[in-house]
Amino acid sequence: MNSKHQYVELNDGHFIPRLGFGTYKPQEVPNSKTIEATKIAIEAGFRHIDCAYAYQVEEEVGLAIRSKIADGTVKREDIFYTSKLWSTFHRPELVQSCLEKSLKKLNFDYVDLYLIHSPMELKAMEKCKDAGLAKSIGVSNFNRRQLEMILNKPGLKYKPVCNQVECHVYHNQRKLLDFCKSKNIVLVAYGALGTQRDKQWVDQSSPVLLDDPVLGALAKKHKRSPALIALRYQLQRGVVVLAQSFKENEIKENIQVFDFELTAEDMKDLDDLNRNYRYLAAEFGADHPNYPFADEY
Template identity: 60%
Template sequence: MALKPDSYVVLNDGHKMPVLGFGTYAPDTYTKEQAGEAAKVAIEVGYRHIDCAFIYGNEVQVGQAIRSKIADGTVKRKDIFYTGKLWSTNHTPERVRPALENSLKDLQLDYMDLFLIHSPVEFKPGDDPFPKDESGKLIFHNTDIRDTWKALEACKDAGLVRSIGVSNFNHRQLERILTMPGLKYKPVCNQVECHIFLNQSKLLKFCKSHDIALVGYSVLGSSRVKEWIDQNSPQVLEDPVLNAVAKKLKRSPAQVAMRYLLQRGIVVLAKSFTPERIKLNFQVFDFQLSDEDMKALDGINKNLRYLSIDSWKEHPKYPYHDEF
């Protein structure tokens, strides 16, 4: 099937997810208002899949952006696929629905299209998103993820969200949900870091075998937040093989990096705060990578993860001890 600006994947519950989404996470160098303005530009350019999360702290502004584009006739609500995420302090079943309802209130939307468990790593329930003890260490918690999932299923049944899924899960953690007694709805997707240096081929194969979509974030590398990212790690967009393919095709390295993932059946989330780049990043549907190009880009994989978050490694559900 040829990829087009309105291409989508059909999720395992029948809902449709556009193959290209706009990510709204904003590092501290940008204001929440800038994230909202960028989302407006993205919708004007043609993005219909908007990815956000409670922990980004900008649901109010992103919600305003969506509603303003509905109000001016650019889109209808049904045209937008909105993704939100359950933060790590809200895994206990009684906190799941209130967390979703609070996000919907901030967004001023009646429902989400997709709600994800943001990470399998769980913190102490409460209002502090990063609860720490007196020594400054994170206070972990360990709810059975199956109980969290049952609470998400109830939110879907209540019409607050149309599809439910996970983020940053490894294949064993996905299996724990897939094999739970009384499973009503499978996760529709697993949103993970994915780019030419971490092409997720094994996780992709596993997800495809269970009809779970793989959604990639940090597809152009990382925003290089100093507290999380090794500043000496190689940069995706500077890779010589990627640049050689881009030069040959007269495309930007970013466009080729995104097209590579799209042609492998991965849903791509792109992020930018520059209107011109937002526009360029959407222009990935009018060219194709050859088998030779795809093979060359396959060879770049280093299993290099930008976002490993060392301070979470002691948690029993830290996902990256496993190979995939």
């Protein structure tokens, strides 16, 4: 395996690259940017591409991946591709059709990982794995109680391999991470660099994560960018981390996260930044019975 890209073994025997490229884009960014950024990411060495039906860019991401397969940069099996079920498809009979729509847009036979946002559709997700349409299945934005609900389900066929959640130095998910580790579930971090750029979902007066003075001081100490410090922090905690950018220099820089190490003291300084602050609290869903963020973790 490409040593530049370290992998974590999932509880079903598949392997996930520890660093992923996030493809969510704010509405004002043209879709063509997604094609360009995904190609740059693959050329730079990213092999884990994170997308979703709801991002409305799966066609573009598929085009970018297929063009890098066509020019010999990668083979399909080199790429670890994640998609997610959108909430309008939660009825069990719609789950597979949503995945099939994603596959059609991508022009792929399967996805490597398929994530759900709600416990109701697990049975149908298991069928997608049995049918070979998804190699692994996992969850997103689940709290501890919701994870336990799934793990304790009678007749559970496949344990979720991961839980993808907002996770960064201001919200380090320590307790959820410990719980996931105890159950052999990988925590995947989105928003690891803060998410100010998204004007649609994020309060523009929220603190700019990468401007944090502690990140800045460590960046100087290690002669790296604050973004690399924030990504490295997650890797050293055993978290799989997604990095998102449309800028070529940033994409190429983010892949260099394996080239240095933070000390135990650095890690402690970063742990101390935690303030359980969410950029993406999805308050519009707070009244929903499955709203995950009302619990402590």
